[in-house]
Amino acid sequence: IKQYKVAVLAGDGIGPEVMAEAEKVLQVVADKFGFGLTLTPALVGGAALDATGEPLPASTLELCKKSDAILFGSVGGPKWTGLPPDKQPERGSLLPLRKTFDLFCNLRPGQIYPAFADLSPLHPRVSSLGMDVLCVRELTGGIYFGEKGRNDNDAFDTQRYSVPEVTRIARVAFEAAQKRGKKVTSIDKANVLQTSILWRQTVEQVAKDYPDVALEHMYIDNAAMQLIRSPQQFDVLLCDNLFGDILSDEIAAIAGSLGLLPSASLNGSGFGLYEPAGGSAPDIAGQGIANPIAQILSAALMLRYSFGEEQAACAIERAVQHCLEQHIVTRDINPKSTYGTAAVGAAIVATL
Amino acid sequence: IKQYKVAVLAGDGIGPEVMAEAEKVLQVVADKFGFGLTLTPALVGGAALDATGEPLPASTLELCKKSDAILFGSVGGPKWTGLPPDKQPERGSLLPLRKTFDLFCNLRPGQIYPAFADLSPLHPRVSSLGMDVLCVRELTGGIYFGEKGRNDNDAFDTQRYSVPEVTRIARVAFEAAQKRGKKVTSIDKANVLQTSILWRQTVEQVAKDYPDVALEHMYIDNAAMQLIRSPQQFDVLLCDNLFGDILSDEIAAIAGSLGLLPSASLNGSGFGLYEPAGGSAPDIAGQGIANPIAQILSAALMLRYSFGEEQAACAIERAVQHCLEQHIVTRDINPKSTYGTAAVGAAIVATL
Ligand SMILES: CC(C)[C@H](C(=O)O)[C@@H](O)C(=O)O
Ligand SMILES: CC(C)[C@H](C(=O)O)[C@@H](O)C(=O)O
Numbered sequence: 001i002k003q004y005k006v007a008v009l010a011g012d013g014i015g016p017e018v019m020a021e022a023e024k025v026l027q028v029v030a031d032k033f034g035f036g037l038t039l040t041p042a043l044v045g046g047a048a049l050d051a052t053g054e055p056l057p058a059s060t061l062e063l064c065k066k067s068d069a070i071l072f073g074s075v076g077g078p079k080w081t082g083l084p085p086d087k088q089p090e091r092g093s094l095l096p097l098r099k100t101f102d103l104f105c106n107l108r109p110g111q112i113y114p115a116f117a118d119l120s121p122l123h124p125r126v127s128s129l130g131m132d133v134l135c136v137r138e139l140t141g142g143i144y145f146g147e148k149g150r151n152d153n154d155a156f157d158t159q160r161y162s163v164p165e166v167t168r169i170a171r172v173a174f175e176a177a178q179k180r181g182k183k184v185t186s187i188d189k190a191n192v193l194q195t196s197i198l199w200r201q202t203v204e205q206v207a208k209d210y211p212d213v214a215l216e217h218m219y220i221d222n223a224a225m226q227l228i229r230s231p232q233q234f235d236v237l238l239c240d241n242l243f244g245d246i247l248s249d250e251i252a253a254i255a256g257s258l259g260l261l262p263s264a265s266l267n268g269s270g271f272g273l274y275e276p277a278g279g280s281a282p283d284i285a286g287q288g289i290a291n292p293i294a295q296i297l298s299a300a301l302m303l304r305y306s307f308g309e310e311q312a313a314c315a316i317e318r319a320v321q322h323c324l325e326q327h328i329v330t331r332d333i334n335p336k337s338t339y340g341t342a343a344v345g346a347a348i349v350a351t352l
Numbered sequence: 353i354k355q356y357k358v359a360v361l362a363g364d365g366i367g368p369e370v371m372a373e374a375e376k377v378l379q380v381v382a383d384k385f386g387f388g389l390t391l392t393p394a395l396v397g398g399a400a401l402d403a404t405g406e407p408l409p410a411s412t413l414e415l416c417k418k419s420d421a422i423l424f425g426s427v428g429g430p431k432w433t434g435l436p437p438d439k440q441p442e443r444g445s446l447l448p449l450r451k452t453f454d455l456f457c458n459l460r461p462g463q464i465y466p467a468f469a470d471l472s473p474l475h476p477r478v479s480s481l482g483m484d485v486l487c488v489r490e491l492t493g494g495i496y497f498g499e500k501g502r503n504d505n506d507a508f509d510t511q512r513y514s515v516p517e518v519t520r521i522a523r524v525a526f527e528a529a530q531k532r533g534k535k536v537t538s539i540d541k542a543n544v545l546q547t548s549i550l551w552r553q554t555v556e557q558v559a560k561d562y563p564d565v566a567l568e569h570m571y572i573d574n575a576a577m578q579l580i581r582s583p584q585q586f587d588v589l590l591c592d593n594l595f596g597d598i599l600s601d602e603i604a605a606i607a608g609s610l611g612l613l614p615s616a617s618l619n620g621s622g623f624g625l626y627e628p629a630g631g632s633a634p635d636i637a638g639q640g641i642a643n644p645i646a647q648i649l650s651a652a653l654m655l656r657y658s659f660g661e662e663q664a665a666c667a668i669e670r671a672v673q674h675c676l677e678q679h680i681v682t683r684d685i686n687p688k689s690t691y692g693t694a695a696v697g698a699a700i701v702a703t704l
Contacts, residue, residue, distance in 0.1 A: 091543040118475075121580050126473045141509065143495075148546040153515050157552035159495065160508040189594075191443040194500040198507035221597045225605035228580065230475050242541070245573045246598060253577040 007067040013280025014290035015073025021292035021345025036154040045075025045089035069306040072275035077282040106137040106334040110251035119256035131231035137244025166202040173238035174210040180192040181235030262298035269325035290352030319351035359419040361396040365632025367425025367644035373644035373697025397427025397441035407444035419660040424627035429634040455617040458489040462603035471608035483583035489596025518554040525699035526562040531589030611643030614650035626650040671703035
């Protein structure tokens with residue numbers, strides 16, 4: 001039987017509690033669909049800082065290198081703000097992990113579920129039209145990783161993109177669109193940035209290989225506006241690192257259900273890091289009320305993208321859908337609900 | 353009597369029709385409040401491209417240099433897309449004007465008017481709480497104007513900021529906040545960018561001179577999210593050039609009433625460019641249905657910031673408010689309305 005090794009980096013805040021539910025779900029589908037899973041925990045983020053002084057200790061990185069995928073919880077909290085950037089729990093763990101494993105592709109789906117349209121902060125006349133977008137974000141280039149510098153009076157950052165870098169992320173977007181709404185909206189600021197002009201030309205080039213997918217270009221400022229005015233117009237959004245950071249969070253706000261949104265960060269050889277879109281939510285940590293669904297759906301994405309266990313992934317997604325339909329949800333989804341983290345996890349396990 | 357010279361750059365699309373109403377309003381308040389206005393038209397944008405091959409002809413720039421302020425309409429349209437960036441109507445006129453006149457400070461107010469909360473695409477439970485933000489955007493620095501380059505395989509853009517550049521725009525934000533809600537939210541990506549760390553430190557420094565104003569820092573991705581979740585939490589947003597471009601358009605979308613939103617771009621000596629936040633709207637140009645209010649309110653900002661004619665500015669704003677209350681609005685504000693551009697302009701003139 002197939003054996004998969006997973007590095008489990010639960011992190012801070014609600015990370016450990018929602019991770020516990022995802023682990024239970026994973027063990028159940030492993031048994032049911034006949035594969036083996038080794039889930040090995042390791043420290044990351046603030047928890048790792050407290051224990052070792054580093055947000056991503058060498059031992060954690062070693063474990064990740066020996067694993068087939070990383071299941072990531074969430075990191076950060078008030079205790080660790082004010083540290084220099086390299087030491088910050090979020091930045092100090094995520095950026096090196098992305099770079100080390102060349103996780104160039106970030107996938108962030110964002111939906112307004114018709115049954116939960118009221119979760120969206122958009123007006124019903126807009127949210128009732130629905131939203132079902134996939135944000136494809138370049139994750140290892142651009143202004144995040146370009147040359148930067150600083151003296152007393154001045155600072156600079158460099159945004160750099162090459163044709164191969166844009167090509168590989170554009171292919172992911174077009175391939176995803178082929179399986180979805182067959183439309184790619186590529187985001188840039190080609191009226192100002194040279195990198196955006198290169199981005200646009202390269203995407204045009206890639207588009208020729210996908211004649212069944214419609215391509216449109218949109219300036220980032222207009223996209224920030226259009227997502228609010230009529231999010232239903234979008235299918236796949238293709239973004240550079242910085243614009244994808246901004247728009248994927250805007251999409252999450254529009255969906256209104258951070259607790260339901262998973263994400264995947266992938267490299268070219270099937271390795272990936274999977275994490276909920278939301279943060280460590282220190283304000284509700286330890287109370288057993290955090291929504292485990294985003295973490296559980298992140299585990300499903302891991303089964304799909306890193307292990308090719310499509311059936312097991314679908315089974316999890318169906319079980320989640322079932323619980324949503326039965327209104328077995330935490331109070332972020334329904335303020336009147338009395339289900340907690342463990343109860344929702346147990347319901348998903350039971351459904352499976 | 354005081355004499356002010358205004359370069360009137362109406363531009364393309366709905367620019368000329370809404371500008372005509374703003375000119376009428378300006379002449380009325382000039383008579384009423386006893387100052388002289390010379391309004392001199394010049395070509396800009398697509399209209400200028402067609403006539404001269406340049407989006408900002410030398411003669412137009414000369415006129416602007418001899419004037420006390422620029423009243424700008426809107427530029428661009430389908431006819432001129434696909435041109436190289438320097439020739440594009442919007443970019444090719446606005447960026448050189450900003451640079452030539454050192455218009456480092458862009459002010460974009462964005463409101464949800466309680467009486468028109470339904471214009472907002474936000475859910476009533478959010479929009480009913482209101483929004484009243486002023487976006488203060490740095491306009492002559494950052495990645496817009498840094499060194500850029502391109503070869504076949506690669507492109508780069510440089511974002512650069514210096515302490516004096518950040519200081520002067522931060523002062524504008526704090527001074528504006530003192531007259532408003534006494535809160536500044538400074539936007540950055542200090543967990544990734546060196547320019548953002550410099551930005552944050554400089555803003556902290558400036559804040560010491562304004563002990564009556566509360567300062568908070570927010571990452572751009574979180575700000576894009578928070579504006580949708582609870583826009584009422586913000587008073588003054590202080591942004592660099594790129595982040596301000598994105599968030600000011602997001603704010604306009606949330607307000608839901610582009611046709612009501614003016615903007616001002618100022619330098620340190622009272623010279624400014626004033627323009628509506630919306631675009632040239634070629635789809636409705638020439639039909640007499642465009643909303644002239646954003647252009648008229650832009651003229652009011654010109655009277656206030658460039659000419660110090662506070663009373664005349666307030667008179668225009670009150671007249672606009674009065675028409676809104678009387679529901680004398682174009683159909684972008686009320687689809688059932690039968691008022692056109694000229695009727696709304698005439699009503700504001702009559703109120704004055
Ligand atoms: C922590 C930070 C560096 C990171 C980013 O900007 O990429 C985060 O916001 C994200 O989107 O995963
Ligand atoms: C036309 C473009 C260069 C410009 C900008 O990005 O500054 C526009 O979007 C604006 O905000 O005035």
